[in-house]
Amino acid sequence: MDVQKLRVATVARPKPTQLTDVRVFVVTKENFEQFEAEFIDTYGELAFVALSMRDYENLALNIAEIKRYLEQQGEIILYYEEALDPNNQ
Amino acid sequence: MFSSIRIAILLFFIAVIGAGYWYITKLQNDNQTLRNNNAQLQVAVDTANASVETYKQEFQRAQELNTKLQGDLQKAEAYSDELRSKFSRLDLVQDALKDAKNLEGRMNGATAKLWREFMANTGNSSERPLPKWLQPSTESPAGTEDPDSSGRTETPSSDSSTAEANTTN
Secondary structure (H helix, E strand, C coil), X not given: CCCCCCCCCCCCCXXXXXXXXXXXXXCCCCCHHHHHHHHHHHHCCCCCCCCCXXXXXXXXXXXXXXXXXXXXXXXXXXXXXXXXXXXXX | CHHHHHHHHHHHHHHHHHHHHHHHHHHHHHHHHHHHHHHHHHHHHHHHHHHHHHHHHHHHHHHHHHHHHHHHHHHHHHHHHHHHHHHHHCCHHHHHHHCHHXXXXXXXXXXXXXXXXXXXXXXXXXXXXXXXXXXXXXXXXXXXXCCCCHHHCCCCCCCHHHHHHHHHC
C-alpha cells in the first residue's frame, strides 16, 4: 500500500500592478485663493473633485482594507504553494 | 486364524502410519500457510506504521505552516488597525485649519508610499521616483515648506504606516 500525495503545479503570479500617483490638495477658507491660483496654473481649469475629511478617512480605510485583503490572499497562496511543494514533502 | 490376526495388525500399523503421515503433511501445510499469512501481516503492519509516520509528519508540517500563516495573516491586519486607531485619535479638520500645507504634504507622502507598497506587494520591484509635488523643491511658495512635514520628502522604501504616523505631527 502506497501513500499517494496530491501534486499540483504552481502557476505564475499575475502581472504586477503599475499604479499612478494621485495628488491630494488640502483646502480651507484661508488658503482657497492660493489653491485656486496654483490649481489653475497647473491644470488650466478650476474643476476638481472634493472630499470631506471624513470621506478622505473612509477612502483611506477602504484602501487599507483592500491592501489587507491582498496581503492575506498572497499569504494564503504562499501557504498552499509551500504545502504542495514536493521538495518539502 | 493366526495369519488373519497378523494381517489385521499389519493393516492397523499401515493405517496408523498413513494417518500419521497425513497428519504431519497437514501440519506442514498449515505451518506454511501460517508463515505466509504472518509474512503478509508483517508487510501490512510495516506499511501501516510507515503510513502513520507519514501522516504524523504531514500533520506536524501542516500545523507549522498553519501557525506561520496565522501569524502572517495577523501581520497584514496591522496597517489597517493602525490607520483606524490613528484616525480615531486625530482631528484632520483641525490639522487642516492649523496648517493645510503640512497636512497636504503628509497625505501626499502617505498616499505615494501606499501605491509603492501596493506595487511592491504585487511583485513590482521597479524603483519609482516620487511625484514632482513631493520632490523637495525651491519653487514652493514661502512659508508652506514645513521642516516637520516629513511626508513631503519620504522615500518610497519606508513603510506607509510610518507615513501615516507622520500625520500625528
